[in-house]
Amino acid sequence: MLDFCAKYFRFPVAFVLSFVVGAVFFLAIPVINVLFFDKGVKSEKVLEEVTEVEVLVSEKKPEVKQKVIRTVATPNTFKVSAHMGVSRSQNFQMDLSLARGAAGDGVAVDAGTMENVIYEAGEVDEQAQVLREIQPKFPDRAKKMGVSGYVKVFIVIDVNGDVSQAQVLTQDPAGYGFDIEALKAIRQWKFSPAQLRGFPVAQKATKEFRFVK
Structure with a gap:
């Protein structure tokens, strides 16, 4: 009886196992990418943002020249x-x-x-x-x-x-x-x-x- 089951059910079982393994491997690819490869991309983006902020802060403001207004004496009245x-x-x-x-x-x-x-x-x-x-x-x-x-x-x-x-x-x-x-x-x-x-x-x-x- 065991030989009969092993003979007729081993192919369906093998097919199901191979499908499960393939699905697990396919789903694991994004996780591996996030865990091992996405850190470098995020670091580059953060570095770029910080660099832009530093440029804006170091930008010199234009100097404003102050005008000196002469004081005019108030005229007398007749x-x-x-x-x-x-x-x-x-x-x-x-x-x-x-x-x-x-x-x-x-x-x-x-x-x-x-x-x-x-x-x-x-x-x-x-x-x-x-x-x-x-x-x-x-x-x-x-x-x-x-x-x-x-x-x-x-x-x-x-x-x-x-x-x-x-x-x-x-x-x-x-x-x-x-x-x-x-x-x-x-x-x-x-x-x-x-x-x-x-x-x-x-x-x-x-x-x-x-x-x-």
């Missing part, structure tokens, strides 16, 4: 006389300030006495005072178009308190007549002249007109 009549019928705002420049003895107009020198605001004992102020007219073209404007004028107040020089420094926008009206008005202003050592002297100043609709 002293307004109590006898000055001011009309507020015109629709605009004003900002009057004295022009101040670098330290010095003023701008010489002609060699000689103090009457021929134009002084800065900080170089006199008493600054010029406004006695009469004329409001500029709002330009007709700007009024029709609803345009507001700004004009800055440089002036020289002589020893008699009159505006002897007037020049537009800035206007925005141009072409609407704001500069013309500002010059017309400022030339009619009247001042008590600046004083230095008890004598009247000429003085530089600036005037700002803001035309607002």
Whole structure:
């Protein structure tokens, strides 16, 4: 009986055993690859990642140059006389300030006495005072178009308190007549002249007109 079983069942058993062995060997290949060969690949990837980080950290940042800003002195304001009549019928705002420049003895107009020198605001004992102020007219073209404007004028107040020089420094926008009206008005202003050592002297100043609709 045993011989009969061994004769007829040995081939099926051998086939099953060979199939099992082949399957085990096939499944063992990925495990062997992970255990013995995948470590080197992982090490290379980690090494590459660390190397990239080191390059970024060692990168130098661009130097930022610091700019030095000069301090600008705040301009003084005119002293307004109590006898000055001011009309507020015109629709605009004003900002009057004295022009101040670098330290010095003023701008010489002609060699000689103090009457021929134009002084800065900080170089006199008493600054010029406004006695009469004329409001500029709002330009007709700007009024029709609803345009507001700004004009800055440089002036020289002589020893008699009159505006002897007037020049537009800035206007925005141009072409609407704001500069013309500002010059017309400022030339009619009247001042008590600046004083230095008890004598009247000429003085530089600036005037700002803001035309607002």
